[in-house]
Amino acid sequence: MHRCAICQNNRAQVIRPKNGQKICKNCFLEVFELEVHTTIVENNIFPSRGERVAIGASGGKDSTVLAATLKALNERYDYGVEFVLLSIDEGIHGYRDDSLETVKRNAIQYEMELCIVGYDALYGWTMDKVVEKVGRKGNCTYCGVFRRQALDRGAKRLNISHILTGHNADDIAETVLMNLLRGDLPRLGRCAEIMTASLTSPMRRSKPLKYAYEKEIVLYAHYRELDYFSTECVYSPEAFRGNARSLLKELEKIRPSSVLDIVRSGEQLVHNAVSPVKLGCEDPKRNWREERMGLVNGSQTLSDEPVNPKLLPKIVHKTRNDATYQITVRSVQQPIPSVKLKFFIFFA
Numbered sequence: 397m398h399r400c401a402i403c404q405n406n407r408a409q410v411i412r413p414k415n416g417q418k419i420c421k422n423c424f425l426e427v428f429e430l431e432v433h434t435t436i437v438e439n440n441i442f443p444s445r446g447e448r449v450a451i452g453a454s455g456g457k458d459s460t461v462l463a464a465t466l467k468a469l470n471e472r473y474d475y476g477v478e479f480v481l482l483s484i485d486e487g488i489h490g491y492r493d494d495s496l497e498t499v500k501r502n503a504i505q506y507e508m509e510l511c512i513v514g515y516d517a518l519y520g521w522t523m524d525k526v527v528e529k530v531g532r533k534g535n536c537t538y539c540g541v542f543r544r545q546a547l548d549r550g551a552k553r554l555n556i557s558h559i560l561t562g563h564n565a566d567d568i569a570e571t572v573l574m575n576l577l578r579g580d581l582p583r584l585g586r587c588a589e590i591m592t593a594s595l596t597s598p599m600r601r602s603k604p605l606k607y608a609y610e611k612e613i614v615l616y617a618h619y620r621e622l623d624y625f626s627t628e629c630v631y632s633p634e635a636f637r638g639n640a641r642s643l644l645k646e647l648e649k650i651r652p653s654s655v656l657d658i659v660r661s662g663e664q665l666v667h668n669a670v671s672p673v674k675l676g677c678e679d680p681k682r683n684w685r686e687e688r689m690g691l692v693n694g695s696q697t698l699s700d701e702p703v704n705p706k707l708l709p710k711i712v713h714k715t716r717n718d719a720t721y722q723i724t725v726r727s728v729q730q731p732i733p734s735v736k737l738k739f740f741i742f743f744a
């Protein structure tokens with residue numbers, strides 16, 4: 397019998413994927429919560445007491461574990477934060493209507509206020525109606541964009557400017573791989589960040605489970621006997637994500653630490669990412685030493701949306717010391733309009 401590597405007393409029941417450590421059930425629950433707490437403290441996720449924060453709650457394992465853990469930690473470490481469950485009803489019969497019942501029970505179990513925002517009320521249509529019209533292809537990506545926007549609107553309605561999501565280490569590693577395979581460095585950088593905020597929106601988004609393995613989230617939910625909904629969405633998932641997911645699973649078999657290693661690689665790439673401005677430089681002879689980039693107008697929040705930046709900058713104005721360029725970023729998703737950006741560059 398293996399003894400627990402932490403308490404040296406109980407029988408080991410869990411092998412941690414991130415380091416192979418064999419530990420008992422009690423130590424697992426303790427260390428899981430402690431690691432989420434460490435992530436919160438080290439990244440200053442709750443900078444001020446008295447803040448109301450929304451938890452994007454789908455009724456699935458990730459957001460349910462997030463809500464349960466945060467309730468426990470808020471009581472144990474006294475963050476002084478008030479959590480509200482915010483759910484989006486995409487209007488998917490046989491999936492979302494059932495999972496929302498789970499969220500309603502969670503709201504009672506965790507004594508949290510619940511707010512449900514529907515696509516129907518926000519946009520005047522449901523995903524069921526959209527799929528009926530346009531078919532099943534690609535609607536996962538499409539739906540994701542609208543869910544993100546709906547979360548923003550729901551939070552605004554609640555007078556909240558901070559949303560927590562249940563993204564785990566596997567989700568982030570998958571997204572890092574996808575962006576790497578697409579050659580999309582700017583978006584790769586953003587997906588690996590624990591907190592994101594944009595210039596045009598006061599909404600902050602954080603992922604407290606960023607370093608938690610999916611396997612451990614499932615185990616945590618199982619040991620704590622959490623009430624969650626485990627059915628997959630009835631509509632086709634994003635095919636490319638599926639490929640990235642299979643790749644990640646294969647890598648994890650060979651080397652279990654791969655998941656976190658990829659997340660860390662994504663973080664490292666953020667610091668080394670080439671700015672799109674440099675990619676769009678029309679004048680290769682010029683030695684670009686710009687340190688500062690100022691926006692004349694427009695926004696810097698492009699990577700929030702599924703846009704395909706066509707980097708064809710046009711010189712609007714140029715002197716010895718600075719230049720103003722204009723680029724048009726064409727959206728690949730029809731509902732999102734193209735954006736014209738102007739930016740200027742200082743040559744150091």
Ligand SMILES: [Zn+2]
Pocket residue numbers: 400401402403404405406419420421422423424
């Ligand atoms: Zn133990």
